[in-house]
Amino acid sequence: MAAWGERLAGVRGVLLDISGVLYDSGEGGGKQIPGSVEAVARLKRSGLKVRFCTNESQKSRKHLVGELRHLGFDISESEVTAPPPAACRILKERGLRPHLLVHDEVRSEFDQINTSNPNCVVIADAGENFSYQNVNKAFQVLMELESPVLMSLGMGRYYKVTSGLMLDVGSYTKALEYACGIEAEVVGKPSPEFFKSALREMGVEAPQAVMIGDDIVGDVGGAQRCGMRALQVRTGKFRPSDEHHPEVKADGHVDNLAEAVDLLLQHADK
């Protein structure tokens, strides 16, 4: 593989995944991934543009940012690209009234949306709210619609919390797709529209941007399909087999965000 200097040449902007890169979430707020607080601070001081690009759909952005600030991260709500606000824009544009299969905590993000007499389903990482009864209710709503619309906030397979691996929204979306014989519209990574909106908000073109994430398919593959470069960290949901993934080849692997930032500060935009 080419030297890092070549692989990172011309990088002007960095998109950072949050869960599994900055911290591992879990009971009582989660834990910093060692070195990440300092790494974010160094990156911001470097003059490179930085934006956080997450599929987090179990917490409101306010809650998420509060948790991260509590852990010591320099981050504000306006720096975060997350699925719920993007979904709200689309729902309004298309006059869609969602039945929400979401975590209680994220329901407030949809306060401005009419949810009466639903004509679509929005599914997010609902955690414990993915009870049989709740998933079945969403299924029944879809089956009653003539042209069922299922909007999925991300397509993550699973994520890691301090206590272990947890099923993510994408797995439940697959269940509903199969049950109803439909295909979901994805709002979040790896949807190209979602990466593009994060790039727009950062003010950097795809070829000058690098994504840093722990998900080989959602983060690395998704970003590369948009023309960005992408590094995978060996933290969070990373598994050794990801380094030999049959379809996606990262532009590089690093042990953690701290190592990625070391390399970026040495080689980016030189």
Next chain:
Amino acid sequence: MAAWGERLAGVRGVLLDISGVLYDSGEGGGKQIPGSVEAVARLKRSGLKVRFCTNESQKSRKHLVGELRHLGFDISESEVTAPPPAACRILKERGLRPHLLVHDEVRSEFDQINTSNPNCVVIADAGENFSYQNVNKAFQVLMELESPVLMSLGMGRYYKVTSGLMLDVGSYTKALEYACGIEAEVVGKPSPEFFKSALREMGVEAPQAVMIGDDIVGDVGGAQRCGMRALQVRTGKFRPSDEHHPEVKADGHVDNLAEAVDLLLQHADK
């Protein structure tokens, strides 16, 4: 389409789906589909071979047969081909120790199987047991295995009870397949092995047999792929769009089992 006489010529054996054909299950035992008790009795008197072929995996065969006898059906356990006994045979043959994601009621079917230190997951129609916690536990078991084996008792998308449509095992199997990046082994319809074992038990070759079911894909498509003929009833989970299914074309549609039996008695094996 050809006349019924031609379509049913040479039929010597009949496989009957149970849920949605004989009865609609539901709270307190479900309800006969009008005319079905009498239709089964007439079919048995006719000299045609009859066997029941179900993907029921929420109830033990004993419980299921008890419920049906209570509704007036002439049926015994030995006449029913169902996934749990077939799964037990395979588990024993291959030395597999399952983690069971099943309904409490069907757990007893696995009494003779070693479930300690699991090296595979068996998923059945678990109903309310498909809680987030239970589904996630099965996921975690699979992710800890080097070569994860997921055995799915059927691949039904949904079924109908008196109170409405309910998600079936296949939808949750799809969720686990996606989460783990694996493909399940299906024991039950539409697996050809399952139809073949029902045919063997009935003692009739596929070209002389007809399947009667309410599921256009699992019953009709599955049976046809085995070389059988298949009729779809307009009861149970039948939906009008099934008559124009993009991939599966039934050998005939009938309003209910009673009409199917009328036609069979008139035209079969002539």
